[in-house]
Amino acid sequence: MKPADDINESIKKLYLKASARLDKRVHDGISKALAESEKTESAVPQPNIWRTIMKNPITKLAAVAAVIIVVLIGRWPVGPDMTTVAWGEVAKKVEQIKSFIFQHQISVTNVADGTVIQEAETTTYVSSEFGLRQDAYMNGRIIGISYIPLIGTSVTQVMPDMKKYRMVLTSEEYMRKIHYQANPKGMIREFMSFEHTELGRKIIDGVEVEGIEVNDPDFLTDVFESTVGILWVNVKTNLPVRTEIRGITGNGSIETKIVAYDFDWGAEPAPDIFEPNIPDDYTLFEK
Amino acid sequence: MEDKLLIWKFNRGNRDVLRRIYEKYKDDLVTLAAAFLVDVASAEDTVHDVFVSFIKSAEKFRLTGSLKAYLATCVANNARNKNKAGKRYGSIGLDQAGPVASDSNRPEFAAIFGEQLRRVTWALAQIPYEQREVLILHICTGMKFKAIAAQQSVSINTVQGRYRYAVDKLRTLLNSEVKNETGR
Numbered sequence: 001m002k003p004a005d006d007i008n009e010s011i012k013k014l015y016l017k018a019s020a021r022l023d024k025r026v027h028d029g030i031s032k033a034l035a036e037s038e039k040t041e042s043a044v045p046q047p048n049i050w051r052t053i054m055k056n057p058i059t060k061l062a063a064v065a066a067v068i069i070v071v072l073i074g075r076w077p078v079g080p081d082m083t084t085v086a087w088g089e090v091a092k093k094v095e096q097i098k099s100f101i102f103q104h105q106i107s108v109t110n111v112a113d114g115t116v117i118q119e120a121e122t123t124t125y126v127s128s129e130f131g132l133r134q135d136a137y138m139n140g141r142i143i144g145i146s147y148i149p150l151i152g153t154s155v156t157q158v159m160p161d162m163k164k165y166r167m168v169l170t171s172e173e174y175m176r177k178i179h180y181q182a183n184p185k186g187m188i189r190e191f192m193s194f195e196h197t198e199l200g201r202k203i204i205d206g207v208e209v210e211g212i213e214v215n216d217p218d219f220l221t222d223v224f225e226s227t228v229g230i231l232w233v234n235v236k237t238n239l240p241v242r243t244e245i246r247g248i249t250g251n252g253s254i255e256t257k258i259v260a261y262d263f264d265w266g267a268e269p270a271p272d273i274f275e276p277n278i279p280d281d282y283t284l285f286e287k
Numbered sequence: 288m289e290d291k292l293l294i295w296k297f298n299r300g301n302r303d304v305l306r307r308i309y310e311k312y313k314d315d316l317v318t319l320a321a322a323f324l325v326d327v328a329s330a331e332d333t334v335h336d337v338f339v340s341f342i343k344s345a346e347k348f349r350l351t352g353s354l355k356a357y358l359a360t361c362v363a364n365n366a367r368n369k370n371k372a373g374k375r376y377g378s379i380g381l382d383q384a385g386p387v388a389s390d391s392n393r394p395e396f397a398a399i400f401g402e403q404l405r406r407v408t409w410a411l412a413q414i415p416y417e418q419r420e421v422l423i424l425h426i427c428t429g430m431k432f433k434a435i436a437a438q439q440s441v442s443i444n445t446v447q448g449r450y451r452y453a454v455d456k457l458r459t460l461l462n463s464e465v466k467n468e469t470g471r
Contacts, residue, residue, distance in 0.1 A: 011422070014322055014407070015314065016317050016321050018314055018317045018334070026313070027306060029339040030303075030305050030306060034342065284294075
């Protein structure tokens with residue numbers, strides 16, 4: 001065979017081995033860059049996960065699982081503790097629970113004509129040992145799964161409809177807040193940090209509950225222009241049964257309603273539920 | 288370790304996984320850079336620079352394709368810049384260093400492949416950089432002409448032309464060398 005007829009094969013056979021000198025240089029360079037990265041990390045503003053996720057209309061719904069969590073991150077309990085003895089018991093009770101599952105219903109409506117713009121549902125798994133996972137559904141189909149680990153700063157999102165996945169890098173502080181606020185302990189404290197109106201008792205799904213309503217101009221003001229929040233608690237168990245948040249945006253034109261319900265306080269989700277599952281044929285999502 | 292897992296760990300903040308990525312692809316990338324630059328030392332500088340900038344741009348890094356293709360593109364860009372800047376570091380040429388064929392350790396092939404590849408690398412050094420880059424990217428990384436055109440900011444016709452010129456030139460050079468050797 002003539003060499004000229006074999007150009008491709010010959011080029012493919014080119015092979016050089018990296019020298020020990022290069023090995024040392026690269027590993028030293030990585031170590032140096034790592035050290036510099038760690039030094040500057042705390043000084044660099046971290047990306048706002050809420051804005052990153054919600055910027056894109058596709059990922060907005062894929063990441064709808066994060067709505068409640070992020071909605072609550074906008075506020076951090078700063079007000080006076082208005083808890084009564086009963087509400088204090090609620091907080092103590094939920095603090096003791098290691099894992100649970102609950103559902104969300106989220107709807108976005110045009111205030112002018114009542115048209116539903118978007119609707120979604122989520123199932124949230126919470127574990128104080130393994131982290132948090134939220135599965136988002138639209139029209140009965142799963143559209144997004146968000147994995148929020150206890151360790152690390154990366155939120156993984158898998159979008160089965162699109163066969164895509166993405167990672168959103170946040171900060172340790174941000175992750176700490178997410179986990180804190182995702183727990184009903186944080187939700188209750190958020191409610192209780194504002195003056196509230198007692199709604200009395202009623203029956204929800206056969207359970208006798210007692211409720212409070214928060215309607216404060218500063219309540220979730222980082223996310224909505226105005227917000228009303230309602231928390232219903234089981235009078236026998238002192239555990240939350242339902243929360244409702246109605247937020248207004250778009251100069252009063254859009255209403256977002258987020259309802260958390262179906263709390264299973266005795267659930268023990270399997271550990272592998274919290275481990276991101278990215279099928280081999282999924283590719284990275286780029287906005 | 289699978290690339291997707293490496294990237295996943297990297298994006299979760301595990302920067303140390305970069306060492307695993309380097310170990311996995313270092314030989315391929317040095318070979319690629321050496322084929323571009325026809326210079327071993329510059330090739331190693333290129334791979335070093337690529338990995339250092341890789342970690343520095345970690346926050347912005349979002350992989351859309353394969354990890355290997357991404358790294359190959361980084362090497363190609365870096366090598367092109369070095370070539371433009373004329374950054375040569377008084378190093379050993381690839382043809383002088385002697386390429387190592389994958390089968391060259393086998394005694395029955397060593398003599399044939401060793402000499403054949405020496406001629407190929409010598410011939411590569413004789414063709415213009417832009418043509419060499421197209422040839423190497425297409426053959427070594429499997430990159431499509433369309434992708435190469437986007438990378439080089441030229442039309443696909445230009446890329447296809449560069450590829451044809453590169454192949455023709457290599458054929459001519461290799462055949463002439465064979466004739467010279469047989470005529471001696």
